[in-house]
Amino acid sequence: MLFRNGLIENATEGVDxxxxxxxxxxxxxxxxxxxxxxxxxxxxxxxxxxxIESHIHLxxxxxxxxxxxxxxxxxxxxIERWEERKQFLTKEDVRSRVKKVLxxxxxxxxxxxxxxxxxxxxxxxxxxxxxELREEVKSFINIQIVAFPQYGILSYPKGRELLEEALKMGxxxxxxxxxxxxxxxxxxxxxxxxxxxAQKYGKLIDVHCDEIDDxxxxxxxxxxxxxxxxxxxxxxxxxxxxxxxxxxxxYVNRLMRLLKxxxxxxxxxxxxxxxxxxxxxxxxxRRAMTRVKELVAEGINVSFGNDDIFDPWNPMxxxxxxxxxxxxxYVGHMLGYEEIMKSYKFVTYNAARTLHxxxxxxxxxxxxxxxxxxxxxxxxxxxxxxxxVLASYKDGKLxxxxxxxxxxxxxxxx
Ligand code: FE2
Numbered sequence: 406m407l408f409r410n411g412l413i414e415n416a417t418e419g420v421d422x423x424x425x426x427x428x429x430x431x432x433x434x435x436x437x438x439x440x441x442x443x444x445x446x447x448x449x450x451x452x453x454x455x456x457i458e459s460h461i462h463l464x465x466x467x468x469x470x471x472x473x474x475x476x477x478x479x480x481x482x483x484i485e486r487w488e489e490r491k492q493f494l495t496k497e498d499v500r501s502r503v504k505k506v507l508x509x510x511x512x513x514x515x516x517x518x519x520x521x522x523x524x525x526x527x528x529x530x531x532x533x534x535x536x537e538l539r540e541e542v543k544s545f546i547n548i549q550i551v552a553f554p555q556y557g558i559l560s561y562p563k564g565r566e567l568l569e570e571a572l573k574m575g576x577x578x579x580x581x582x583x584x585x586x587x588x589x590x591x592x593x594x595x596x597x598x599x600x601x602x603a604q605k606y607g608k609l610i611d612v613h614c615d616e617i618d619d620x621x622x623x624x625x626x627x628x629x630x631x632x633x634x635x636x637x638x639x640x641x642x643x644x645x646x647x648x649x650x651x652x653x654x655x656y657v658n659r660l661m662r663l664l665k666x667x668x669x670x671x672x673x674x675x676x677x678x679x680x681x682x683x684x685x686x687x688x689x690x691r692r693a694m695t696r697v698k699e700l701v702a703e704g705i706n707v708s709f710g711n712d713d714i715f716d717p718w719n720p721m722x723x724x725x726x727x728x729x730x731x732x733x734x735y736v737g738h739m740l741g742y743e744e745i746m747k748s749y750k751f752v753t754y755n756a757a758r759t760l761h762x763x764x765x766x767x768x769x770x771x772x773x774x775x776x777x778x779x780x781x782x783x784x785x786x787x788x789x790x791x792x793x794v795l796a797s798y799k800d801g802k803l804x805x806x807x808x809x810x811x812x813x814x815x816x817x818x819x
Contacts, residue, residue, distance in 0.1 A: 411447030415783040424774040428800035451779040455516035457756035460672045460710025463520040464531035470735035501536035513725030514777035521553035524571040552576035558595040560587040578609035583624035610641045615648035622648040629667035638668035646695040653780040670759040673711035675733035697737040708756035726752035774801040809814035
């Protein structure tokens with residue numbers, strides 16, 4: 406196949422892409438078509454590597470209002486509503502909801518997903534279902550599973566044993582939730598356990614870290630210190646870190662040195678952070694997103710996720726990555742022209758680093774031919790016009806296609 410004249414990653418000049426045997430065989434201007442080669446015109450269309458969802462809870466998706474709605478809009482009422490919904494959990498229920506979300510993601514050009522799965526469940530209902538699906542769907546989407554102790558490692562009966570069992574069952578990464586543990590001591594110890602298990606089983610780490618507007622929530626410094634000391638560095642990810650929004654600046658100045666030394670990744674979830682955050686404030690109300698702009702300025706890797714799609718913590722969501730970037734730029738004061746243009750990296754290359762996808766990810770000769778074609782000439786237009794993902798190719802195979810909507814306007818005097 407020859408993809409003609411596409412604009413790769415905001416380029417202003419079109420180039421041709423030849424795909425052979427599922428790989429990018431050649432990328433150059435004006436390639437000569439081979440005899441009988443299928444030609445796809447991409448003139449004026451942006452071509453990007455596939456989108457990546459670096460933080461979602463697939464097991465809770467599509468459960469909003471079942472059996473009751475989160476009326477206060479708080480994180481903690483969300484946990485209570487989920488506790489009610491969990492009573493009805495079956496493998497079939499999880500499988501059918503997760504499949505629906507995966508299809509929504511594929512339609513939106515996503516090909517890699519890191520999902521947290523609640524393992525504070527002695528039956529491992531959700532984990533078993535998603536482990537099975539990880540195998541079944543791998544031809545069109547790559548799923549990475551974080552064993553997520555929703556109610557804590559030390560503050561939930563047999564929390565440590567459940568976490569270890571989930572890793573033995575095949576989870577890819579170890580989770581923790583230090584701000585939800587009963588005490589400061591449990592918080593620190595839960596992170597020690599997290600590192601001990603990650604090293605024992607050779608897993609990545611992704612922690613729900615300081616997802617609270619409490620400026621005294623300091624799980625991040627422990628996480629970063631352990632990442633540095635153990636040498637696990639960029640195998641470690643701090644998700645949310647919303648308390649960092651509320652830290653005093655003198656503390657952040659000191660903390661930033663450790664964060665850079667540690668090499669850890671960050672994931673912000675702009676829509677859910679701004680929705681759940683600031684809930685105990687009168688006015689002014691905090692935005693509650695971590696300090697994305699400052700982290701990026703220090704060269705620290707940050708990606709954006711959705712966290713939740715139509716569940717007790719987020720009543721909205723279409724599973725695409727555009728809304729996360731759009732909200733992240735607004736909330737983070739990052740709507741400068743250059744910031745907008747390069748913001749696709751939050752949901753492509755930066756997320757690929759977090760997921761440890763390596764050099765196999767990206768549009769270059771020799772790599773698997775996985776990419777999306779957008780109905781826009783650059784990423785600025787994608788965000789501004791909410792552009793359609795026209796096509797998504799994985800390993801050279803078309804896995805999703807969307808026709809752009811056509812609108813006609815009938816007004817007098819035209
Ligand atoms: Fe989360």
